[in-house]
Amino acid sequence: MEQSALHEVLCFCLLKDLFNMLRQLVKNTTYFCVMLAIIWACGNGGEEPTPGTDTDNMDRKAMLTHMADNIIIPSYDNFRVKFDVMKSASDAFAATPNQTTLTAFRKAWEEAYIEWQKVELFDIGPGEVHTMRYYFNIYPADVQGIATNIANPASDLELPTSFARQGFPALDYLINGVGATDAEIVDYYTTTPEAAARRAYIKRVTDRMNSLLTMVINEWKGSYRDSFISKTGLDISSSTSNLVNSYVMHFERYVRSGKFGIPSGAMLNGVVAPEKVEAFYKKDLSLTLAKTAHQAVVDFFNGKNVKTGETGPSFSSYLTALGAKDSSTGKTLAELINAQFAASKAKMDALQPNLYNEIKTNNQAVKDVYTEMQKAVRMLKVDMASAMSITITYVDNDGD
Amino acid sequence: MQRYLHTTTSAAPLAVFRILFGLLLLGGIVRFWSYGWIYELYIRPKYFFPFYGLEFVKPLGEFTYILFAVCGLSALLVALGLFYRLAAATLFLSFTYIELIDKTTYLNHYYFISMMCLMLIFLPAHVYFSVDAYRNPKLRADQVPAWCLDVVKLFVGFLYFFAGLAKLNSDWLLQAQPLRIWLPAHNDLPVAGFLLNYTWVAYLFSWFGCLYDLSIPFLLWNRSTRPWAYAAVVVFHGLTALLFPIGMFPYVMIMTALIFFSAGFHQRIINFLGRMLRLRGDQLLPRRIYRMHPALNYVLAGVFVVFFATQLVLPFRYLLYPGELFWTEQGYRFSWRVMLIEKAGHTEFTVRDQAGKKVIVNNSEFLTPLQEKMMATQPDMILQYAHILRDYYTQQGFDRPQVFADSYVTLNGRLGRPLIDPEVNLANETETFSPKSWITPFNDEIKGF
Known part of the structure; x- marks a missing residue:
């Protein structure tokens, strides 16, 4: 960056024989290009990459394939297993709310919620298209909104305003937050006039999660996986x-x-x-x-x-x-x-x-x-x- | 010198250049418009980053479309050679105005086009094979002063040579940066894509690119090397078009390099076009020399000397600033420093006042993603943005708000670090041409130009 370097280069440029040098350069460049073409051709012939260059790990197709087949899809499968357990436990609870079904539901909810953390990060492809995250885990739960939705079984669960009225946070509230004791919570679903509507809402929420999850998994296992690994x-x-x-x-x-x-x-x-x-x-x-x-x-x-x-x-x-x-x-x-x-x-x-x-x-x-x-x-x-x-x-x- | 100023040359190269340049610019405007970029870049943003000293250039809102229409129309008129001087002046003014609205969109090749338009205003590119010459036989000429053609070649030579000089630095030559980062991104190209994984290919591209830029003006100027050189121009710019998102630039350069070809080459193009248009012999071959008033000839030549002297000095103004040019970017623009740095960053602003009000700014409320991306790595834009924030929060009831920037910037693969001193209240700093003391030192050295 020094001035002297600049000076030198400017002087250099004025040299008369620059032209001759450049002419030589063209010649050399031609040879160089020919050499390059040969190397190129050899490379195409399937030669091993230069040792020390980790080109295998620069293969994005291999990376995407590994991610789809060994991480993303199996993670969804694992979540599916935990979710199905929770789904039946929630159905059992909704059918007959009592201390036993409540405890089983909670345990299954907890395990499914933990497993969800391992798939929430795949906000790409089907998960992104169906905005799965917004319907599964927007918190804090909207307690008032949940009450509104319970009262109105036709309420639209796809609106942004209902994000916090469904998914794991809503279930959290519905099985852990509606009463101070377990007895109160069971009462919430059995003795009050709204009990039936409340049980129906649990079913509604878990059904919706189920159908979304089914869609996302089916699409990953369908055409999306191939399109995912092909966009390299x-x-x-x-x-x-x-x-x-x-x-x-x-x-x-x-x-x-x-x-x-x-x-x-x-x-x-x-x-x-x-x-x-x-x-x-x-x-x-x-x-x-x-x-x-x-x-x-x-x-x-x-x-x-x-x-x-x-x-x-x-x-x-x-x-x-x-x-x-x-x-x-x-x-x-x-x-x-x-x-x-x-x-x-x-x-x-x-x-x-x-x-x-x-x-x-x-x-x-x-x-x-x-x-x-x-x-x-x-x-x-x-x-x-x-x-x-x-x-x-x-x-x-x-x-x- | 005297004799040189009175030497004449064929008007055909300049005429062909005028037509192609005008059409390409028109195409560029249409492309820009059709992509919705006028709205995206000049209407959608709430705030803009004007150039220092040129703050009177304001965004025009919906009228920006009219500005682009004017620009496109004048490009067409230049191509046709109709109302040429007026069209060239309008083209220069409208195009330059657009480019001055927002630093975010600064590109060296826009600057090149702007300067080329400026030169065209003063060059007699319309005396041959133009509508003006068709309508006005007195204007018609097939010979123009040789310097009128040479200045165009010289300017193209400047662009390449300075772009090459800028590559003579340790990052480019010794580390193969940033090509080493950019090339593997295309390793999925068919057939030869895998080659881009290899470091030696990045070195090869770096060295070849540098030698290309430094030598191509000479090789194009020299008749015997010209065909080879032009093939290199096509291959080189074709490759860059394939690998990098640089829009029209490769095509502009492939077209511009034709200016170096012989008069005969251009004459054949004109004859071909002339036959298609069924022009008469005296229109294609007026056998007349375009002569300026001698005084004007001298004045114009003098103006061009000043122009090129400025062009010669501008790329070196960075020497007046301390610190690493690629890091501080003081004196970086208008210097033909093309594709030299992979710079990315994230800059977060905190605004607070004496009364204890404090806010961490959500940049997306003020800037478009592109503006935020460019701002995050360029100190002068960071300062402008800090002032935007200062003024906004003053209106929001903050008492003399202080603005602090928490920045994290990576340059050519180096681990990210703060670009701006986080302790400096940017609300109190002013933009000047003097060095910015609040830029954090680079902590590494890039040797060379």
């Missing part, structure tokens, strides 16, 4: 670009903000809102849900096969194959991101299961989780996306 580009409509965008958005908005940032007041300009925790009516479940969701994000990053537990082609291996690393320390970007995930996890491990209480009594520790996760968000959103040459197109709405 990196343009805005490609699978990898959509996946990265939905993945980062999920982590930023629904894990970092939804589970920690908003309830703790680390966002929203400092307003502490413990009542906005996930599973508000089963408060000791909140942290488990958050940890499960976080682990799902980490496992997806590393391409952990849901069936075998082994890692496969993933964002992590793709980044490493691309050579993304911090040149000052020599650490790969994938290692750094995993280290940051571990730092977030350590902060979560320091919390008690009841997030609501933690926010009320130990809020700084909850905010610390948010802060660590925010560091991971930046690495995913800026470092990872840039290294992959992917544009983040979703709009963050941190402020709302």
Whole structure:
């Protein structure tokens, strides 16, 4: 950048024999092109890639195939199993509400809710088209709205206003929040005049979840899987670009903000809102849900096969194959991101299961989780996306 | 010099250039319009980022469509050579106005087109094979001063050569950045796509691209190398069109490089077109020399000397600023620095006042995604945005709001880090041409231009 360098180049340009040099250059370039063509032809002949270049892990088709066949579809299958158990337990409860059916329903709900955390991140393809997330897990539950919907069996469950009146948060309220004791809750579904309508609403909510889940799974197992693995580009409509965008958005908005940032007041300009925790009516479940969701994000990053537990082609291996690393320390970007995930996890491990209480009594520790996760968000959103040459197109709405 | 100023040359190359340039620009405008970009880029945004010192350029709202219509029409008129001087001036003004509305959309090739339009106003590109010349036999000429053609070639040479000089840096040559990031993104192209996975291919492309830019003006100028050079132009720009989302630019350059071809080549094009239009011999071959008033000839030549001197100096103005150019971007624009950096970032703003009011800004309430993306990595835009926020929150009842930027930016594969000092209240900083002290030092070195 020095002036002298500039001076030298300018002088150089004035040299008379530049033209001759350039003529020579054309000649050499021609030879070079011929050589290149030969290498090209050899390469096409199926020669092994240069040792040390991890081109296998740069194959986005292989990555997408692994993600679809060994992570996304099996995760939906696992969720299906837990969901079906919950569905029959809820049907049994709706048919004969009593302490036994209530306990069974709760247990099944809890397990299905935990399993849901492992599929919520697939906000791509069928899950995105059917806006599954909005119908399964928008919280806090809209208690007034649920009452309105119970009174009106024809109420539209597809409106944005009814997002918080259905799904797991609504069920949370309906089985954990409608009475102070289990007896009161059973009474809520048996002795009052609205009991029948209330039981019907549980059925309505779980039926709707069931049909949505069925659609999403069928589409993944139908034509979408092939279309997903065939869009191997990196343009805005490609699978990898959509996946990265939905993945980062999920982590930023629904894990970092939804589970920690908003309830703790680390966002929203400092307003502490413990009542906005996930599973508000089963408060000791909140942290488990958050940890499960976080682990799902980490496992997806590393391409952990849901069936075998082994890692496969993933964002992590793709980044490493691309050579993304911090040149000052020599650490790969994938290692750094995993280290940051571990730092977030350590902060979560320091919390008690009841997030609501933690926010009320130990809020700084909850905010610390948010802060660590925010560091991971930046690495995913800026470092990872840039290294992959992917544009983040979703709009963050941190402020709302 | 005296003699050079009075040398004449065939008017055919300039005429062909005028036609192709006008038509391509018209095509560009139609394309822009049909993609809905006029609304998307110039009407939809609530706020804009004007250039320093040119803040009088304001967005026009719905009238932007009229501006584009004027621009497209004048491009067509230039191609036809009808009301040429007026059309060229209108084209320059309307096109440049559009480009000055918002920094977000700054592209070097728009700047190139803008400058080319400026030059065309003063060049007699309409004296041959134009509607003006058809209607006015006195204007008709098939010879023009040689410098009128040479300035166009020289300007194209400037673009390539400076683009090549800018590539003489350690990131480009020694790290193969940013091509190393960009090329594997296309490894799914049929047949040869897998090659883009290899680092050596990124090096090959980097070095070849650099040598290409530095040498192509000379190779095009030299008759014996010209066919090869033009083939390289087509291959090079064809490749960039395939690999990068750069719109019309490759086609503009492939067309512009024709200017280097011989008079005979262009004459054949004109003769072909002339036959199609059934023009008479004296219209195709007026056997007349276009002469300016000698005084005007000198004045214009002087103006062009100043123009090129400015073009020569502008790309080096970055030397007046401390810090790494790619990081601070002080003196980055208007310098033919093309496709040099992969920069991405995320910048979050906090606004607060003495009374304890505090808000973390949701950027999407103020900016379009494209604006936010460009703003996040460019300090001058960050400052402009901070002032937008300051003014907005003053209206919202904040008492002398302070604005702080929490930024995280990655450059050519380096791990992200803050671009802006998070402790500096940007509401109090002003835009000037002097160095911005609140840009965080780069903490690494990129050697070279």
